Amino acid sequence: MNLEPYYFSIAISLHVLAAVIWVGGMFFAYMALRPVAANLLEPAVRLSLWSRTLSKFFIWVWLAVIIIPLTGYWMIFSAFNGFAGVAWYVHVMQALGIVMILIFLHVFFAPFLRLRRAINEENYQEGGKKLAQIRKLVGLNLLIGLLTIITAIGLEHMPF
Ligand code: HEM
Incomplete structure (x- = not known):
């Protein structure tokens, strides 16, 4: 019995x-x-809310950033016989995926860990700066994530 399709x-x-969990969570x-x-929360509460919410969400993102390339490269090397066998949109997906x-x-090891440190030290001004960096980078990654999904699914069905 050929198990490859399974x-x-x-x-x-x-x-x-x-991909759904990662991009949907960012959305x-x-x-x-x-x-x-x-709009609603004072800085101290707002920063703690983000620090704790992101701590939980990032566990799932860590899983996603391991699972996505593992399964992606497995599909390329076992089912498509390497990069020569994949369509052009898979190359674009791979490039965008690596950027994401x-x-x-970067978000995890720089602004996020610094945000947690700033909260522990009750330095809310510094925490606010780190949160602003996280916001911009997550916004950027959300945009790239949505483009990656359009690439993976929408462009697959383009007649070229
Ligand atoms: C290292 C990065 C990545 C690699 C090597 C990779 C590789 C692949 C491969 C080989 C397929 C199967 C294509 C086919 O059946 O024709 C696939 C499908 C898919 N990938 Fe990726 N991928 C990567 C990153 C991502 C990311 C970051 C996302 C979304 C945020 C994503 C979303 C998808 C989706 C939605 C499909 C299903 C497309 C379909 O079959 O209709 N991928 N990927």
Whole structure:
């Protein structure tokens, strides 16, 4: 029995689930929670809300940034016999995916960890600056994530 199609089906499901959780989470944070928290909450509470919310969300993003390239490259090398066998939109998806992962790693190790430190030291001015950096980078990654999904699905069906 050839198990390859089953493995492919599992790999692409995990790949897309990870992308949905990551990009959907950024959409909720940026488009829904951010404007309300900015209007409603005092800086100390707002910064703690973000620090704790992001701590939980980033666990899932870490899983996504491991699962997406693992499953993506597995599909390329086992099902498509390497890069020569993949369509042009997969190259674009890969490039955008790598940029998204690098932006996330930067957000996590620079402004996010500094935000947590600033909150521990009750330095809310510094915390506010770090949160502003996170907001811009997450906004950028959200945009790239949406473009990646358009690339992966919309462009796949273009007649070229
Ligand atoms: C290292 C980065 C990535 C690699 C190597 C990669 C590779 C792949 C491959 C080989 C496929 C299967 C294509 C096909 O069946 O024709 C795929 C599908 C898909 N990928 Fe990626 N991908 C990456 C990153 C991403 C990211 C960051 C997202 C979204 C934010 C994404 C979203 C999708 C979606 C939605 C599909 C399903 C497309 C479909 O079959 O209709 N990928 N990817």
